[in-house]
Each structure stands twice: as structure tokens, then as C-alpha cells.
Amino acid sequence: MLAVYAVVNGNEAGWTSVQTLGLLAGAALLLATFLIIEARVRAPLMPLALFRLRNVATANVVGVLWAAAMFAWFFISALYMQLVLGYSAMQVGLSFLPANLIMAAFSLGLSAKLVMRFGLRIPLATGLGLAVLGLLLFARAPVNGSFIVDVLPGMTLLGLGAGVAFNPVLLAAMSDVEPSERAGLGRGQHLLHDGWRAWPCRTRKPCRRAHREPACRGGAGARRAQRRLPAWRS
Numbered sequence: 001m002l003a004v005y006a007v008v009n010g011n012e013a014g015w016t017s018v019q020t021l022g023l024l025a026g027a028a029l030l031l032a033t034f035l036i037i038e039a040r041v042r043a044p045l046m047p048l049a050l051f052r053l054r055n056v057a058t059a060n061v062v063g064v065l066w067a068a069a070m071f072a073w074f075f076i077s078a079l080y081m082q083l084v085l086g087y088s089a090m091q092v093g094l095s096f097l098p099a100n101l102i103m104a105a106f107s108l109g110l111s112a113k114l115v116m117r118f119g120l121r122i123p124l125a126t127g128l129g130l131a132v133l134g135l136l137l138f139a140r141a142p143v144n145g146s147f148i149v150d151v152l153p154g155m156t157l158l159g160l161g162a163g164v165a166f167n168p169v170l171l172a173a174m175s176d177v178e179p180s181e182r183a184g185l186g187r188g189q190h191l192l193h194d195g196w197r198a199w200p201c202r203t204r205k206p207c208r209r210a211h212r213e214p215a216c217r218g219g220a221g222a223r224r225a226q227r228r229l230p231a232w233r234s
Contacts, residue, residue, distance in 0.1 A: 003027035059173035062124075066131070066169075073135060073158065077151065080141060085151075095147060099159030106163030120168045127165020134158035 006023035013019045038044040051057045074096075081087040081095055114123045134157030141150040 002030065055172050059169050062128070063169055063173075066128070066165075069131070069135060070158070070162070073138065077138060077155070080145075081147070081151065084141075084143060084145065085147060087147075095151065096155070098152065099155045099162075102156065102159035103163040111163055111167045114164060115167055115171060120172050124165050124168035124172065127161040127163070127168070129161070130157045130164065131161030134161060 002023045006020050006027065010020050035048065038046055039048055051060070078092050081092045082089070087095065111123070134154040137154035137157065138151065141154075145151070
């Protein structure tokens with residue numbers, strides 16, 4: 001919270017002011033204290049050893065960068081449609097509907113089917129590639145642009161990319177973790193990707209349904225699922 005307050009008020013107070021630098025230093029100190037405590041206690045809230053696992057570390061880095069890119073895109077695209085295209089607040093909200101509908105389609109099971117058919121790497125790489133292409137298309141939006149030509153194509157690709165890659169990112173983070181540790185890791189992943197709630201329609205339904213499947217309850221079904229969903233290896 002200190003870091004957020006420092007960033008939000010940085011322009012007003014000055015980035016080199018005592019207030020901003022003090023708040024950032026306090027946030028860094030609290031973070032360091034938290035990491036030291038977590039490294040020493042017997043039952044940490046966030047087991048730091050999990051980040052030694054390549055899949056967990058890579059998936060978290062991807063998730064953080066992806067969430068940052070999507071937040072920036074939401075903010076800038078909303079400003080572009082309001083200040084450049086002259087859209088009202090209602091029109092801006094409705095303009096995000098195509099991407100949300102695409103993600104809704106994937107949340108109904110398309111993403112899970114892709115993972116079951118192709119594994120983790122191909123859907124993840126495809127989704128991230130589509131998202132990058134969508135951001136690049138939006139970056140070229142001109143001053144005299146239009147929604148159909150300059151906003152909708154990139155928005156469609158971002159919706160496709162998010163719908164395809166969101167499940168593989170979470171599954172990749174879970175693939176190297178022991179079953180006894182998955183509950184805590186799941187909470188951490190939920191907090192990491194909490195910003196994705198900005199998208200009204202996410203790929204939650206397959207995850208909820210998965211808890212009722214034999215593959216997620218252990219036994220032969222789990223072993224078959226592990227063979228069909230190999231770890232995210234290079």
C-alpha cells in the first residue's frame with residue numbers, strides 16, 4: 001500500500017521528494033522484512049522455495065508482466081476512445097464487449113480443450129503471441145483513427161490471447177508443485193492474477209469443474225492427466 005500511495009501521488013509530490021522516496025523506502029523495507037520472516041518460519045504463508053521451481057518462477061514472471069501490460073492497455077485504450085474518438089463512458093464500456101465475449105467463449109471450455117489436446121506450451125506461446133500482436137496494433141493508433149480500424153483488431157487479438165493463455169499459465173505454475181503445497185500456491189496465484197478481474201469473463205468454469213473431475217482428485221485419473229498435460233519444459 002505504501003508503494004501504491006507513493007506511485008499514485010508521485011506526480012503531485014514530486015518523484016524525488018522526501019514523501020515519495022520515504023514511502024518507497026518504507027515499502028521496500030516492509031517487503032524485505034516479510035521475505036526474511038517467510039524464509040525463517042516453519043509454516044510460511046508463501047513458501048519461498050516454490051520459486052526455485054522453474055515452472056512456478058516463469059509462470060509468475062509471465063503473469064506479472066502480462067497483467068501490467070493489460071492494465072496499461074485498459075487505461076490507455078479507454079483514454080484514447082474518450083479523448084480522441086470522443087466516446088462517452090457508456091460507449092467505452094460497450095467497446096470492450098467483443099474481447100469479453102471472446103474470453104467468455106474460451107471460459108466455456110475451449111481453453112481447457114486446447115490444453116488437453118496440445119499440452120501447455122503451444123497454447124501458452126500462441127496466446128502470448130496474439131496478445132503481443134494486439135498490443136502492437138493498438139500502439140500504432142493515430143490521432144484521427146477509428147474504432148473499427150485502429151481499436152477493434154487489437155482488442156480482438158488481446159481477447160483471443162488472454163482466453164487461450166490464461167489457463168496454461170496457471171497450470172504451468174502448478175505442474176511442479178507437490179499436492180500438499182498446491183492450496184497455498186493456488187491462493188498466491190489467485191492474488192497474483194487478481195487484477196484479471198477487470199475482465200468480466202475469465203476462464204473460471206473449467207477450473208471449477210476440474211475440482212470435480214477424477215484427474216484432480218488423485219489416483220489413476222491424476223496419472224493419466226499428468227501424462228496428457230506434461231510439465232512446461234523447454
